[in-house]
Amino acid sequence: MSKTIVVTGASSGFGAMTVRALADAGHTVYAGMRGTTGRNQASAADAARYASEHAVDLRAVELDVSDQASVDAAIAGIIEDAGRLDVVVHNAGHMVLGPTEAFTPEQLAQVYDTNVLSTQRVNRAALPHLRAQGDGLLVWVGSSSTRGGTPPYLAPYFAAKAAEDSLAVSYAAEVARFGIDTTIVVPGLFTTGTNHFTNAGHPEDTAVAEAYETRYAGLMEQVGKRLAELSPADADPGEVARQIAAVVDLPKGKRPFRVHIDPADDGAEVVNAVGDRVRREFYDRIGLTDLLSPAGA
Numbered sequence: 001m002s003k004t005i006v007v008t009g010a011s012s013g014f015g016a017m018t019v020r021a022l023a024d025a026g027h028t029v030y031a032g033m034r035g036t037t038g039r040n041q042a043s044a045a046d047a048a049r050y051a052s053e054h055a056v057d058l059r060a061v062e063l064d065v066s067d068q069a070s071v072d073a074a075i076a077g078i079i080e081d082a083g084r085l086d087v088v089v090h091n092a093g094h095m096v097l098g099p100t101e102a103f104t105p106e107q108l109a110q111v112y113d114t115n116v117l118s119t120q121r122v123n124r125a126a127l128p129h130l131r132a133q134g135d136g137l138l139v140w141v142g143s144s145s146t147r148g149g150t151p152p153y154l155a156p157y158f159a160a161k162a163a164e165d166s167l168a169v170s171y172a173a174e175v176a177r178f179g180i181d182t183t184i185v186v187p188g189l190f191t192t193g194t195n196h197f198t199n200a201g202h203p204e205d206t207a208v209a210e211a212y213e214t215r216y217a218g219l220m221e222q223v224g225k226r227l228a229e230l231s232p233a234d235a236d237p238g239e240v241a242r243q244i245a246a247v248v249d250l251p252k253g254k255r256p257f258r259v260h261i262d263p264a265d266d267g268a269e270v271v272n273a274v275g276d277r278v279r280r281e282f283y284d285r286i287g288l289t290d291l292l293s294p295a296g297a
């Protein structure tokens with residue numbers, strides 16, 4: 001059945017691929033992006049062109065996840081336009097690279113805002129509608145870095161993605177009785193096809209960053225190079241989009257709690273399997289087993 005879907009951060013990378021995969025599957029898809037008449041004007045035009053060339057229902061919508069008014073207007077506009085909203089894909093994110101101490105607290109707050117608080121803004125706008133209709137799906141684009149191998153110089157980003165993951169896990173149980181399903185999509189490293197690395201932020205305190213060079217000379221380049229080497233040449237970022245589209249098309253209650261797409265296999269799948277099993281067992285022990293799947297499944 002065709003669903004109405006919003007994807008945040010759909011101007012590039014996984015988000016841009018996901019909106020196309022979902023539209024190709026026959027859904028009404030809103031590609032959330034900031035600056036549709038400015039920085040992302042070309043991406044908004046690309047989405048419109050894709051829709052007309054492929055005869056699919058794909059529409060760019062102004063949605064800055066850092067701004068509650070923008071998020072509220074986007075979600076209200078979608079509901080007015082389409083009459084409903086079924087699926088929210090939390091995809092917008094931003095990475096930073098560098099020695100942790102060299103980032104200002106304000107920079108850490110900014111990373112946390114884009115990767116974590118963003119999802120709370122979108123949820124608070126969208127969940128009242130999903131709860132009222134007693135049906136819906138939250139897809140969270142997480143990261144294998146929250147549980148797998150964690151190389152240095154990526155801490156503010158890894159910490160934020162871990163916080164996002166933790167929020168997603170708790171939310172899953174809290175929305176289940178409203179018939180809302182949850183899937184956490186866990187991509188591993190993809191060094192091509194997204195702006196993840198090209199747009200990465202760097203520490204503002206350059207003096208501290210330089211001090212780290214005395215003991216860790218070249219580590220940043222080393223990490224980037226070794227990570228790129230770890231990722232197989234045929235790693236296809238489009239697989240993330242295909243997996244999200246596949247999850248959306250599964251019936252309620254049959255969707256996996258997590259989907260890992262990690263060609264370099266950094267180990268997150270093993271750790272998440274244990275964590276998710278312990279979570280399930282704990283819910284059983286405290287008599288809340290029903291919260292492990294959405295009502296009406």
Ligand code: NDP
Pocket residue numbers: 008009010011012013014015032033034035039040063064065066090091092093094114141142143144161186187188189190191193194195196197199
């Ligand atoms: P991209 O940089 O290509 O995509 C990130 C998207 O987020 C961009 O569209 C960007 O828009 C958007 N975004 C950032 N800030 C905002 C904002 N305030 N409002 C709206 N949109 C915003 O990288 P990816 O496709 O790789 O990243 C997508 C998701 O995948 C992220 O959550 C990331 O953490 C996750 N991920 C990526 C991995 C990888 O290796 N590539 C691995 C694991 C997880 P804009 O162009 O305006 O900046």
